[in-house]
Amino acid sequence: MLRVGLAVPARHDLWRAARLPHTRRMTLDHTRPPSPRMRQLGRSREYELMALPERLRHWHAPRANRWECLQVMRGRLDIQWLGEDGIAALALGAGSTRWIAPGTRWRVHGGGPDAAFVLEIHADDATTAAAPQPLRAAWLDDATCLTATDGPTLERALRSLAPGSHCLLRTPFDPTSQVGAAIRASAGTLAWHPLERTAHEHVALLVRAAQPIGLLEYLGRDHAVIEAALAGALRGDAQRMLWLRNALARHLFIEEQLLFPPYLAAGGREGWVRGLCNEHGHLRRDLARLDDAVARRRFLLLLDGHDEKEEQLVYPDILARTQARQARLAAEVMGLGLVADSTAGSAATDAQGNRTGPLASSP
Structure with a gap:
């Protein structure tokens, strides 16, 4: 027997949306810390242009209450960002520093062959963390409910999950075998995040994506589930x-x-x-x-x-x-x-x- 709850808009990329908040004015004017209460969260290794992580070549943005500090160590680094009037570009030389504001979408566009830089992540302690980010907090609340009472029913339900859907699976038995087989047969488009295992019920979040789910995406979504x-x-x-x-x-x-x-x-x-x-x-x-x-x-x-x-x-x-x-x-x-x-x-x-x-x- 299969029971599916009322459908809600699919939001399988919700955790990503939480990282791209809107800001009114996107610039890269900041060459000094924007606040005296900045707290460094981390510092990257030295990135070289010839061996750059692919994500830095694509549009990305610091999340809410986060600033990224880009420091060019040597060479020339060309970056772009999305401003009010479209794509803007900036060439930075060795010793240059830019503070990238929350929500500013930017990417590395090119530079000299010897270009190298580091990124630091900072939080503004003027804003304290009182609760998880709202969009991430809604991730479980917005999931549909899927209940399967036996293995064959669950197998059919897993095959019929539509791309873009995420649901809370509830079964009175351990679904690991059926879910594992479905994940292996899905070409990477099905993932699960198990949540509960008791004598009477097993609960897991299931996600079906249109494209294969990479490890980086999965780990980020696991953070969102937490x-x-x-x-x-x-x-x-x-x-x-x-x-x-x-x-x-x-x-x-x-x-x-x-x-x-x-x-x-x-x-x-x-x-x-x-x-x-x-x-x-x-x-x-x-x-x-x-x-x-x-x-x-x-x-x-x-x-x-x-x-x-x-x-x-x-x-x-x-x-x-x-x-x-x-x-x-x-x-x-x-x-x-x-x-x-x-x-x-x-x-x-x-x-x-x-x-x-x-x-x-x-x-």
């Missing part, structure tokens, strides 16, 4: 709190056991991993104390900056260094079910030793 569960937990929803614990435990397991070890083996930055694992420990501790105002604010601030660093700096570097095994890595990550939080972190600890380095070691 923030959406957090929004419900902060409203006092006990089930959303359970989903938050499960989704966060699974996500940290993905990073610590599936992503970080091969990244470090490929020459990845140990300081980044050490700092992120240290932050994971803080997130785990504060998650257990969300009823305390101080711990809750600390959790929100840390999660917000942590996700930003990973999506903008760390994940692209992981993908760049693990290209040879990326397909296998993506399959392991996207096919993973729920995990016990007590097992998370051991592989990362084995790979890089002590994982309690200072927050200053974060990217």
